[in-house]
Amino acid sequence: xxxALMFYLFAALAIAASLAVILHRNIFKSATxxxxxxxxxxxxxxxLDAEFIAVVQVLIYIGAITILIVFAIMLTTKINDEHKEQFxxxxxxxxxxxxxxxxxxxTIVVKIQWTTAEISPVPSDILGLIGTALLSDFIxxxxxxxxxxxxxxxxxxxxxxxxxxxxxxxEVDETGEHGDGKVKHALHAEEVEH
Amino acid sequence: xxxxxxxxxxxxxILFAIGMTGVLxxxxxxxxxLSIEILFNSINLAALAFNRFLYPATVTGHVFVIFIITIAAxxxxxxxxxxxxxxxxxxxxxxEGLTSLKR
Numbered sequence: 109x110x111x112a113l114m115f116y117l118f119a120a121l122a123i124a125a126s127l128a129v130i131l132h133r134n135i136f137k138s139a140t141x142x143x144x145x146x147x148x149x150x151x152x153x154x155x156l157d158a159e160f161i162a163v164v165q166v167l168i169y170i171g172a173i174t175i176l177i178v179f180a181i182m183l184t185t186k187i188n189d190e191h192k193e194q195f196x197x198x199x200x201x202x203x204x205x206x207x208x209x210x211x212x213x214x215t216i217v218v219k220i221q222w223t224t225a226e227i228s229p230v231p232s233d234i235l236g237l238i239g240t241a242l243l244s245d246f247i248x249x250x251x252x253x254x255x256x257x258x259x260x261x262x263x264x265x266x267x268x269x270x271x272x273x274x275x276x277x278x279e280v281d282e283t284g285e286h287g288d289g290k291v292k293h294a295l296h297a298e299e300v301e302h
Numbered sequence: 303x304x305x306x307x308x309x310x311x312x313x314x315x316i317l318f319a320i321g322m323t324g325v326l327x328x329x330x331x332x333x334x335x336l337s338i339e340i341l342f343n344s345i346n347l348a349a350l351a352f353n354r355f356l357y358p359a360t361v362t363g364h365v366f367v368i369f370i371i372t373i374a375a376x377x378x379x380x381x382x383x384x385x386x387x388x389x390x391x392x393x394x395x396x397x398e399g400l401t402s403l404k405r
Binding site for chain 2: 111112115119122123126127129130135138139142145146149152153155156157158160161164165168169172173176177179180181183184185193194195196198199202203205206207209210213214217218222223228229230231234237238241242246249253256257260261263264265267268270
């Protein structure tokens with residue numbers, strides 16, 4: 109009973125927070141709601157007897173990824189951005205499409221008879237099992253992910269550190285409109301200067 | 303009613319639909335990144351629910367989720383580096399403005 113109560117509480121909170129993420133005009137508050145939604149999912153992971161994943165979720169998602177996104181928001185977003193139009197022209201079509209997909213997948217989920225007659229308890233040393241699995245059955249994906257992380261680290265550093273290069277486009281019309289032809293190309297101008 | 307696999311899968315699908323809507327309707331690149339994180343987390347929830355209710359003696363779902371979180375971290379780092387460069391070059395993060403490759 110307590111399990112059901114906790115599930116419904118955190119499920120409702122997660123859905124409300126994720127709706128706030130996609131609908132809020134202020135992107136900084138969107139990121140804050142994302143942190144809340146991730147925390148609700150960490151609580152659901154605890155309900156699923158995955159305590160280690162829940163801790164990893166709080167540490168890496170909330171502690172690292174959300175903070176990284178908040179840094180990017182602070183470095184790039186202007187104060188008056190929230191008064192601009194936030195949604196594109198698909199804002200009525202996309203929810204219909206998403207609802208259709210939702211109905212489709214839910215139909216499949218409900219129709220399949222999952223064999224969950226009796227729920228056996230999880231093993232006690234689940235962390236040891238994860239470690240053993242990572243270094244035995246999943247050793248090749250583990251190595252690939254390690255190399256991917258290294259490549260992503262080097263690539264992100266290389267992409268972000270481009271101060272000595274000339275920007276491709278230098279001037280944007282200040283009216284806030286970004287239609288065709290309003291972004292001036294400065295490439296040729298720079299070439300002429302040289 | 304006992305909370306079972308159906309409940310978790312339903313929540314996961316709802317979160318996936320919300321995240322997909324967010325990716326489709328927002329104009330800012332950063333908002334789309336936030337929506338992508340919602341998508342990742344709905345998949346994590348589905349993987350852990352399958353692991354818990356169908357194969358509770360194994361940890362394959364846990365390992366999948368660890369890989370997904372790792373790749374999400376790498377994706378966030380690279381995507382935010384790209385966002386910085388895009389903002390420096392275009393002074394805007396709206397995807398409608400990023401049309402240099404069309405010309």
